[in-house]
Amino acid sequence: DVKVTQSSRYLVKRTGEKVFLECVQDMDHENMFWYRQDPGLGLRLIYFSYDVKMKEKGDIPEGYSVSREKKERFSLILESASTNQTSMYLCASSLGGSGLTGELFFGEGSRLTVL
Amino acid sequence: LAKTTQPISMDSYEGQEVNITCSHNNIATNDYITWYQQFPSQGPRFIIQGYKTKVTNEVASLFIPADRKSSTLSLPRVSLSDTAVYYCLVGENESDMRFGAGTRLTVKP
Numbered sequence: 461d462v463k464v465t466q467s468s469r470y471l472v473k474r475t476g477e478k479v480f481l482e483c484v485q486d487m488d489h490e491n492m493f494w495y496r497q498d499p500g501l502g503l504r505l506i507y508f509s510y511d512v513k514m515k516e517k518g519d520i521p522e523g524y525s526v527s528r529e530k531k532e533r534f535s536l537i538l539e540s541a542s543t544n545q546t547s548m549y550l551c552a553s554s555l556g557g558s559g560l561t562g563e564l565f566f567g568e569g570s571r572l573t574v575l
Numbered sequence: 576l577a578k579t580t581q582p583i584s585m586d587s588y589e590g591q592e593v594n595i596t597c598s599h600n601n602i603a604t605n606d607y608i609t610w611y612q613q614f615p616s617q618g619p620r621f622i623i624q625g626y627k628t629k630v631t632n633e634v635a636s637l638f639i640p641a642d643r644k645s646s647t648l649s650l651p652r653v654s655l656s657d658t659a660v661y662y663c664l665v666g667e668n669e670s671d672m673r674f675g676a677g678t679r680l681t682v683k684p
Contacts, residue, residue, distance in 0.1 A: 464618075491669055491670070493669070493670070495674070500676060501676065502662065502674040502675050502676045502677055503619070503662075503674035504674075505670070505673070508669075508670050516670065518670075519673075550618050550619075552618065554669045562607050562609040562621070562624045562664075562666075562668075562669060562672070563609075563621040563624070564611075564619070564621065564669055564672075565621075566617075566618025566619055566620070567618055568616070568617060568618060569616070569617070569618055
């Protein structure tokens with residue numbers, strides 16, 4: 461089974477702190493994604509990556525950056541956390557390559573609270 | 576990017592068949608239709624995907640009419656454990672697909 465592991469289930473940070481959210485997948489997937497989920501808004505795509513050192517902006521990249529130095533690891537970085545970044549953050553991966561599978565494999569999520 | 580519209584919520588009873596319809600009027604030729612299920616405090620989980628006509632797996636069926644402007648997820652004989660949020664997504668690849676607010680299905684005993 462594909463496993464997507466997010467480093468922290470719950471984090472509490474203060475405004476202005478730098479925050480790292482780590483995600484690791486164990487199935488050699490090409491694509492990795494970061495979403496945030498807020499009540500009533502569904503999941504919104506922040507950034508995604510098709511390959512090592514590659515990144516693409518999603519719909520709401522402002523205030524975030526990402527890093528993909530190794531194929532299995534995709535990090536989301538909040539350079540200076542703000543209260544409006546309090547949310548559930550979900551990492552996902554997909555096989556990639558030619559053709560669509562449409563199947564995203566999600567981690568369990570990281571609930572971030574910024575005070 | 577194709578936009579999808581689903582009912583916000585639905586109620587059902589155990590043992591009934593549930594049909595959730597999704598509207599996607601501006602679906603593109605290369606777009607696929609994919610459905611996900613999400614339980615509280617978990618990430619979404621892939622249920623089924625299709626391009627046209629009917630697709631069936633061990634969990635659900637997906638019905639897509641010829642014009643592909645809508646699709647219907649059918650869950651046979653639901654149980655309490657099927658209470659979840661169901662998302663319909665449309666896109667050519669994973670980065671094109673967008674999660675809307677989904678349909679909150681509540682199965683009652």
